[in-house]
Amino acid sequence: MDIGVYRPGELSAADRAAWTAMQSKAHLHGSPELANPFLSPEFALAVGRCRRGVRVAVVREGGEPAAFFPFQRSAAGVGRAVGLGVSDCQGLVHRPGFSCDTRELLRACRLAVWEFDHLAQGQRPFEAGASGIFPSPVMDVDRGYDAYLRELRSRSPKFTRTTLAKDRRLGRDAGPVRYVHDERDPAMLATLMAWKSAQYRRTGRSDRFAHGWITALVTRLFHTRAEPFAGLLSVLYAGGRPVAAHFGLRTERVLACWFPAYDPAFAKYSPGLVMHLRMAEAAAADGIAYLDLGRGQKEYKDSLKTRELSVSEGWVTRRHPVAAGHRARRAPVRALRNAVQTRPELFEPADRILKQLGKIRSRK
Structure with a gap:
């Protein structure tokens, strides 16, 4: 060689x-x-x-x-x-x-x-x-979001029904729900990292964003645009206020889920789950084949997945x-x-x- x-x-x-x-x-x-x-x-x-x-x-x-x-x-x-x-x-x-x-x-x-x-x-x-x-669970959206949602309903009807209902209730209680798939505001990235750091501390985990190189890496990737690669910040708003956000990486066919977090004040609405469904819908429309949720045992991943790598x-x-x-x-x-x-x-x-x-x- x-x-x-x-x-x-x-x-x-x-x-x-x-x-x-x-x-x-x-x-x-x-x-x-x-x-x-x-x-x-x-x-x-x-x-x-x-x-x-x-x-x-x-x-x-x-x-x-x-x-x-x-x-x-x-x-x-x-x-x-x-x-x-x-x-x-x-x-x-x-x-x-x-x-x-x-x-x-x-x-x-x-x-x-x-x-x-x-x-x-x-x-x-x-x-x-x-x-x-x-x-490593994934969400397949290569046949479109409607097909994914039908499969989710057939496999987890109660979970799907409850999550969609919480989406509607969030809009009624907090104001109109708006999802931005590719948010370009750096201040919103800082908000996400602050939420995630608080989550790490709250759950007794090591705070990744306490490491300067990880914060620098995420910030650099947020500003990276090189077809078909991009750092993608997605945000769920309710009444004009951010309630959940996610930063991940995408190529032509794969969206790698990486750092999801939400405002604990809205926890009863499961804004993270609502956001993942909105992400799946937008990713399907953008030609993504699947969302890779990443290795790790989490209840929300089991609920959203269609299969596993x-x-x-x-x-x-x-x-x-x-x-x-x-x-x-x-x-x-x-x-x-x-x-x-x-x-x-x-x-x-x-x-x-x-x-x-x-x-x-x-x-x-």
Whole structure:
């Protein structure tokens, strides 16, 4: 293989165009998951502006790009998926029939290990390194919003009826409901991040927006417009007041749901659920095939989904002492976290404790 490694900003316009073309045509070759915006050159470029060590390996065959492999690398040769911790889809973007030797790829990238936690389906070079496989629910809207709503009604009639009724009641009680699919006001993005930070604290979770690089990344992506990629801020208003918002990323066929939040003062109307239905309607009209809700067990995701994709976590290594040490440190932490998250008898008590701690934190 002919493998070149570059900083994201060093990629030529031709290479970026080839990368985007692979994503745009992926559904025609049976790999629709490669169209995910977290696998786009724009995401790698944005993370590279906010974090050190971001690189892209370009694998060429016959002088033409055959695959693109974005990653982050430490000085010691520890590799991670780009944006690990906030990225909801990871892996190689490649043309049909591509295969490679994983160790040769890691060697060319000067990596002892490459760690992932949302590896896309069909990533054969990395599948052997997966230590766990997890569902990632999606909302299919490729046949239109009406078809999606019919399926939702047949599968979850009470949920659908209740959510639509809350939409109407919100309009009666708070004023006319208005949905903006692509809100361009930066002040509204700041409002969303403030809501989300408060939600993290309230539920005892780590506040992602307390990390400057994540705030900078989201802000940069909000201002990114590169057909067909865009950062998309969607807002639900009632009586002229924002009640729910969501920031995600889109490509030609996929809307990756990322940061949803709402004003707790309107909680009884389930504004987040109302907003997701409005998002699905607007996405369908915009030619989106599906909304990817992302890995994670949440009741609202189970209610809205039509099916599930699978994502994997784990690591691939080559013979190197750094790889052995990294795996020894990370494996127990991951195993414990997954045991808690996948077993209700462990997760529910842990969740209650976190929420109690969150209440204490919120009072301070």
